Amino acid sequence: MRQSPFLLVIIFLVISCKGGQKSSGPSNNADADSCIVEADVYRNPVTIHIDDKIVPMYDTLTLNNLIESVRYIPLETSDSSIIDAQRVRKIDDIYCVTSDLQSSMLKLFDANGRYIRDVFHIGRASNEISILSLFIINAIGREIIASSVLDSKFVIFNIDSLTYRTVYNENFEINRPFPLGKGHYVAKPDNNRAVLGPTITETYDSLPHLMFYDSDFNITGTVGDGAKPWRDLETTEPPRLTTDVYESGDGVTYRYADGDTVFTVDADEQMVPAIILDIPDKLKPTIKQSETDPASRKQQMIYVQYFQLSRDYVFIEYQYGGEYYSGIWSRDSGQLLFLNTFPYGINPILISVDGFSVQRNVNYLNRRDNVIIIPIDASYLVGTIPGVKDDDNPVIMEITLRSGIK
Numbered sequence: 001m002r003q004s005p006f007l008l009v010i011i012f013l014v015i016s017c018k019g020g021q022k023s024s025g026p027s028n029n030a031d032a033d034s035c036i037v038e039a040d041v042y043r044n045p046v047t048i049h050i051d052d053k054i055v056p057m058y059d060t061l062t063l064n065n066l067i068e069s070v071r072y073i074p075l076e077t078s079d080s081s082i083i084d085a086q087r088v089r090k091i092d093d094i095y096c097v098t099s100d101l102q103s104s105m106l107k108l109f110d111a112n113g114r115y116i117r118d119v120f121h122i123g124r125a126s127n128e129i130s131i132l133s134l135f136i137i138n139a140i141g142r143e144i145i146a147s148s149v150l151d152s153k154f155v156i157f158n159i160d161s162l163t164y165r166t167v168y169n170e171n172f173e174i175n176r177p178f179p180l181g182k183g184h185y186v187a188k189p190d191n192n193r194a195v196l197g198p199t200i201t202e203t204y205d206s207l208p209h210l211m212f213y214d215s216d217f218n219i220t221g222t223v224g225d226g227a228k229p230w231r232d233l234e235t236t237e238p239p240r241l242t243t244d245v246y247e248s249g250d251g252v253t254y255r256y257a258d259g260d261t262v263f264t265v266d267a268d269e270q271m272v273p274a275i276i277l278d279i280p281d282k283l284k285p286t287i288k289q290s291e292t293d294p295a296s297r298k299q300q301m302i303y304v305q306y307f308q309l310s311r312d313y314v315f316i317e318y319q320y321g322g323e324y325y326s327g328i329w330s331r332d333s334g335q336l337l338f339l340n341t342f343p344y345g346i347n348p349i350l351i352s353v354d355g356f357s358v359q360r361n362v363n364y365l366n367r368r369d370n371v372i373i374i375p376i377d378a379s380y381l382v383g384t385i386p387g388v389k390d391d392d393n394p395v396i397m398e399i400t401l402r403s404g405i406k
Contacts, residue, residue, distance in 0.1 A: 312405060
């Protein structure tokens with residue numbers, strides 16, 4: 001039953017593409033490109049094999065292998081614009097740059113790096129936040145959302161109208177919501193809380209896999225069932241299996257803790273298989289092992305911790321043997337293209353271009369393109385970009401990966 005809407009989408013896309021080919025004039029190419037992108041998003045699931053002996057083609061991303069082009073955008077340096085950039089997201093022609101959680105900053109810059117404004121302010125007024133919990137970038141709706149947990153509210157800023165909207169919800173705390181487009185959001189159910197029950201203290205034997213919300217964060221529905229509430233044991237040593245949702249353009253990727261299938265979920269609220277994880281049984285932990293094994297035993301198992309999709313690539317991070325791995329696989333063939341090993345609690349991608357090398361985490365990918373957007377210290381680009389100085393604001397680095405890599 002779940003596949004029916006998916007098949008209807010494919011049929012619709014095929015018909016739409018055929019219709020686009022009959023038209024004439026400049027719009028012909030635009031229609032064809034649109035159809036190609038949509039069909040590409042909903043391709044068949046790819047099997048990704050991970051074991052203790054996999055060997056990549058590359059251990060560094062360069063212009064000679066996976067990188068097609070690199071673009072630099074120096075951020076304006078002024079008293080108002082200074083920021084310790086940790087993450088960058090793009091809403092069309094606007095960069096949303098955030099610092100770490102402690103300094104709680106979010107600043108907007110235009111396509112050329114010119115400072116536009118700060119977005120949120122600390123305070124108790126309706127449009128202010130007391131303590132920032134997280135930022136949500138709704139690129140589709142051109143909105144930026146801040147969660148202020150102590151006030152039980154979301155403050156929503158529209159970058160077109162420059163207006164604020166505040167949504168209060170005193171009844172329950174929503175786990176991090178992700179935008180799906182069409183004014184819809186999705187989140188994991190809050191563990192050990194009632195989903196649709198009469199009280200917030202009611203506990204279920206199982207929960208839905210995902211919950212859907214409208215633009216005011218009212219529950220509109222759920223998908224799946226059988227997701228077990230977690231046992232949060234004080235004795236549990238890291239790493240551990242977790243159920244994860246990650247943003248991926250106008251949709252999310254979702255995986256249940258010990259599941260072998262990673263799904264995409266869009267505004268149609270259907271779970272569509274995207275990745276099949278193939279890990280040997282001897283290296284694949286169970287939930288019980290995740291909860292009770294000592295760290296020494298866990299080092300003998302593969303713990304997948306992060307996964308993302310771009311148009312042509314699958315990015316997966318995992319732990320094994322006491323080390324951290326960042327891998328990139330072909331989304332068409334499942335071939336391992338890149339793998340980086342790191343001994344600490346981060347999983348960076350090693351990039352070498354224009355005479356310098358950097359290691360940076362890829363915090364966000366859109367499955368409709370192959371673009372990586374990361375901030376780097378200005379010191380790396382002194383002498384490469386005219387006028388850039390060591391103590392300037394960070395530089396945004398837009399890396400476009402090649403298409404058609406098998």
